[in-house]
Amino acid sequence: MMKTQCVVMASEGADESQVDRANGIDVRGVEVRFANGFYGLKQSSLTIEPGSFCTLLGPSGSGKTTLLRTIAGLLTPSAGKISIGSNEVTNLPVQARNIGFVFQNYALFPHMTVLQNIEYPLKLHKWPQDDRRRRVHEILDLIELPHVADRAVGDLSGGQQQRVAIGRALVYHPALLLLDEPMGALDRRLRQQLGADLREIQQRTGITTVYVTHDQEEAFILSDKVAIMDGGEILQYDTPAELYFRPNSRFVARFLGEANIVEVKKLSAAADGRVSATTRLGEVLLKSVISHVDEGASRSIVLRPEDLILKTSNQAGPEQASPIPVKIVKELFLGSRCLVTVSDPAGDALLIECTRAQVPSPGSDVWLTWNLASAVLIDR
Ligand SMILES: Nc1ncnc2c1ncn2[C@@H]1O[C@H](COP(=O)(O)OP(=O)(O)O)[C@@H](O)[C@H]1O
Ligand SMILES: [Mg+2]
Structure with missing residues (x-):
């Protein structure tokens, strides 16, 4: 069975009228050093626009969870x-940050119904019953699960359980959704x-969301x-298209496809x-104009396989x-x-x-x- 937990960390006394659901996040020069001296996060800065959907993407151990937990106050x-x-x-404790959190590996209350799970944070904050019911039904509509409101959570599919977890994270009008x-187990x-x-829920609520x-x-x-x-480290922070077409490093270029x-x-x-760049492919003319040529920098050119063209004439x-000429x-x-x-x-391989x-x-005979415009110069 899919295990899911949502922890709701909401500030005491927040009510709907006070909630600004379009809070941006600013991370400035943040560093996380663990007790053993290891830096889980090196000096990092990130500005997340209010109401936007931001994803932290990287291989296992790259510091994604560390950054997310630091934003949460954990x-x-x-x-x-x-x-x-x-x-x-x-320096605010986690309870004072008004954040909805959804993890992969922790359980909802499996024997409680969908409705009871979603209602739980409101009970914890002693909302009156009428207000609770009204809010829970808004959330059930939002996550499109009103028809299973009275089913035990443990009887739902993994995807439905995660929608309940998202609903429970949102019920208390958090400022952020983390x-x-x-979806790791789905x-x-x-x-x-x-x-x-999730994208639709995020757009309908306009809640600033950080996703790992x-x-x-x-x-x-x-x-x-x-x-x-x-x-x-955060190597690059940009729109998906910019990251793909204008990677700033070999790592980013390789991590996002071939x-x-x-x-x-x-x-x-x-x-x-x-x-003009001198390379093993000869002189490569670059469309990009760069103002400053740093002689010492070790640079490369990125050519995406789908941008390379094979021809039978030169x-x-x-x-x-x-x-x-290629073979x-x-x-x-x-x-x-x-x-x-x-x-x-030069005898080196290229993928097309x-x-x-x-x-x-x-x-x-084959030429390449x-x-x-498709050749991108990177300097790391
Ligand atoms: N409490 C801790 N003490 C020491 N090292 C830790 C601790 N938590 C995480 N790490 C290490 O920090 C690095 C980043 O971890 P994490 O943020 O969980 O990575 P990710 O979520 O990207 O997989 C990893 O090398 C991990 O082993
Ligand atoms: Mg992680």
Whole structure:
């Protein structure tokens, strides 16, 4: 059975009229050092827009839970400041932060009904019965479970249980909704459904939401902005499209799908204020104009497999890179697309994604090009 817990941490005496459901979050230079001296979070800053959906995305151990628990007040930072709305909360205890929290691994009260589970935080805060019932029914409508209100939670599916957990986290009008891998135990189809439901609930309530996952697709579907984390650091914080098309580091480029990463040996000025990079693929002209060329920086170029173009002639189109002769090493047919591995003049492999019709027939000479705008320069 799916285990789920929602902890409701709401401030005493908050009522509907006082609740500002569009609180932003500001994390400024926050650092978390554990008792054993290990830094779970290194100096990190993050501004989450009021009413937006932000996801912390990174591999296991990257510090996602540490950052989320610090925002909640379950961990105390060793440096830095956290504000919710216009209030600094760095030293406020968890109960005073008015936060709804949903985790993966803790149980709702399985023998209580859906209604009783959702009502629980309101009882704890001694709401009068009429007000409780009215609010619980609003939540049941929001999570689209009014028809199972009187069923025991333990009899529901995993996805339904997580909707109850989300409902219970929202019942007390929290200022923020924080979720830590809430769909980790669900199968793929249920995750997609619950993800869509969660996004709709978030948009209808307008509650500022921070969501933790290690699943890139989930992060991209749900979020306004995503913070990519690794080794206790936020490497990049941006919209999904910016992260994908303008990664700022090798790690981000590789973490978000396939990427060909080509080391830059030298950067030099080219015509029209553009930049030319010397690489194993020869001189690569970059569309991006950079104002400052730091000689010492170790830079690379990212070329996404779907941006690489295979041709049977060495004629470049307008705004395309000079074609490079390559050899096809491997072709993987995946149905709607093919993944082709080629070897470049230096003997290194490059991955190309195309349709089957775009794969040159065996024995033909093959060249590789790309639209200049698709090559991204990164400096980490
Ligand atoms: N209480 C603790 N004491 C020492 N190290 C911890 C503690 N909690 C977490 N860590 C370590 O901090 C790092 C980040 O953990 P966590 O934030 O849970 O990662 P994530 O949620 O991204 O998987 C991990 O290396 C983890 O082992
Ligand atoms: Mg975690």
